[in-house]
Amino acid sequence: MPILDRNSLDLLFDALKRRGFNLVGPTLHDGAIVYDALASTADLPVGWTDEQEGGRYRVKKRADEALFGYAVGPRSWKKFLFQPVQRLWQARREGEGFRIIPEEEKPPKWAFIGVRSCELHAIAIQDKVFISGPAPDSSYPTQRKDLFIIAVNCGQAGGTCFCVSMNTGPKATAGYDLVLTEVLEPARLAIGADRHYFVVEVGTDRGAEVLRDVPHTEATEQENAAAERVVEKTASQMGRTLDTTDIKNLLYRNFEHPRWDEVATRCLTCANCTMVCPTCFCSTVEDVTDLTGEHAERWRKWDSCFTMDFSYIHGGTVRSSVKSRYRQWMTHKLATWIDQFGTSGCVGCGRCITWCPVGIDITEEVRAIRETEK
Amino acid sequence: MGQGRKPKMAVWKFASCDGCQLSLLDCEDELLKIADRVQIAHFLEASRAVVKGPYDLSLVEGSITTPSDAVRIQEVRRASKFLVTIGACATAGGIQALRNFQDVKEFISIVYARPEYIQTLNTSTPIADHVSVDFELQGCPIDKRQLVEVISAFLHGRKPNTLSHSVCVECKLRGNVCVMVAHGTPCLGPVTHAGCGAICPSYDRGCYGCFGPKETPNTSSLSRWWGRLGVGEQDLVRVFRGVNAFAEAFRKESEAHERQNDQDQ
C-alpha cells in the first residue's frame, strides 16, 4: 500500500484544491473539534484529543503531534449535505396569482477530510434516505454529487464509541476515495528519528488519480503491519458496547417496559441527540410572508421527534408524553429503521450520549430493557 | 378584516420596563412597513396622538400589579378584537413577580414613608390570569424578528412561526458547541422556550431562561444535572427566580429547591 509522510498530506490537500474542491474537516473551535473549512493541515487539531463521557466533552493536549488523534465531535457531515436551515423557494405576488422563484443550487464540490468509518456508514444511510429512498430530496443529491472523501481509520476510540457493536468500524471498508491510517512511531522504536506517516488505501479511480499527484512510496511489510495494529488497538478500546441480538424484536416486545417511564424522568426533550445524530433526517417546513404580503418564502429546518410540533396533527400532539418521544426516537434508531430501510439507524458514533445535556445513554437504555425483560 | 380599511393596532403598557415596546420601535425598517399596513392607533411610547377604539390588534406589555390596572386590562380586552401579550412581564408576571414569594405589606412599610398612599396588589400576575389572551409572545425582551413575524402572521391570517421547543434546537442549528457539555457551564437552554436564536450560548454563556419555559420542560432533571456541575440548592432557587419566576414550571422548581434548602439548613 502507498504511504505518505506527514508533510505530503499538505500536497494532497493542494492536489484537491487544484481540482476545485472545497476542503472541510476537523478543526478546533470553542473547545471542541468540529468540521469546518480547512486551508491546510495547520488548521487540523494538531496534537489535540478529546475525552468523552455521557453529557461531558473536553479537549486535551496529546503527548504527540497527531493530526487525527481524537474521536468524532458534535457536528456531523450532515451539516454540509443536509443543511440545518435552507430556503427552498420564494414566491412573488403577480396580479391574481404568484410566481415561484426557485433556488439555484450548484454542486459545491466538497472534499471531506478525516471521515470516520461510522460516518461513512451514516452517509450511506442518508444516501439511501435522500437519494434512493421513496422521496428523493431536492437538495441533498446536489450537495452530495461531487463529494470527495478522505477517510481516516480511527487511531483511538472515544469514551462513548460503540462502532464495533454496530459493525460500522473502526476500519473503513467502503464509501471513500482514499483512506488513511495515521502511524506515529517514537524514536526509540524506529531507526533514527520519530516517524509520522499515513498508510493509504485507495477506494476509487478518482482517489488513485489524485494520489498520483502526490509523492509517495510503497509501504513495507512492517509499515502495513503498524497500520493494522492501530486499528486493532482502537477496536479493543470501545467506550461502550451494545448487544444487538434480535434488537428489533426486543424493542417491539417491550413497548410497555417500565424503563421508558424511568428514562422519561431524565429526558429533557431538548432534541440535542437528534440534532447531533449523523443519520437523523427529519425536517420541518416553514412558510413565511413579509409584512406587505407581496413576498413569501418556504424554509426547511432540521426537526426532531422530541418536539411537540413534530407529531402535531389537527386537534393536537400525538406524542405529548416525554416517554412516547424518547421511545419513538430509540425505537426508530434501532428497530423501525430496519423495517424502513433495511439497516440500523444507529452507527454507534456515540454523539447522542456525549451531547445529551444529562448524559442519557442509548446503550444503557437497551441494556436495562434487555436485562429486565419480563 | 375588511378590505381597504387598515387594521387598527394599539400598544398597551402595564407594569413593565418598556423594553418590549422598544423592540417594536427598534424594528426601524420594518416599522415603516408596519405603519404602511396598519394604523398605529394607540402607542404612547411612540406618539401622543390617540385614535379611539375598538382595535383590531392589541399588543400588551407588562403585568398586573395594581387594582386600577386590574380594571384597565378588562377595558383593553373589551376594546380589542385580537389581544397579544408580549414579553415576560405580560406572559409570566416579570421580575416584579418576585414579590409573589414575599410579604408585600412588610416591604412597603420599610420602603415608603407613608405606606398608606401605596395602592398595590400582593402579586404581579400575567395578563392571561385576568383576561383571555389570543397569543402569547415570550421573551425578556421579546425578539424583534418574532414580533414582526407575529404582526405579519396577523395581517395575513396565518399562524405565527414561533416554535415552543428548546433553545438547544436553535443552538444546534447555528452550529454552536454546547457550553454545558463542552465547558461545564450551567445552561437553561434545555428547558427554555426558543425564540432568541440561542444568543447566550453563541457568546459562550449559559442560557438564563429569559424566554421562559418551553413546552414540556423537565426542570427537575436539569436541576439534578446542575447539582452535579456544582450548583447548590440555594443557587437553584435563584436560577429559576429570574424574569420568569412566576411561570408555573419555573415557580414550582424554585419552590422545590427552597424547601430542600430549608431542610438542609
Ligand code: SF4
Ligand atoms: S443514535 Fe447516537 S450513537 Fe447512534 S448514530 Fe445516532 S448519534 Fe450516533
Ligand code: SF4
Ligand atoms: S429518531 Fe426522530 S428525528 Fe431521528 S430520524 Fe427518527 S423520527 Fe426523525
Ligand code: SF4
Ligand atoms: S435523550 Fe438527552 S439529548 Fe435527547 S432529548 Fe432527551 S435529554 Fe435531550
Ligand code: SF4
Ligand atoms: S449550550 Fe445550552 S442551549 Fe445550547 S445545546 Fe447546550 S444546553 Fe442547549
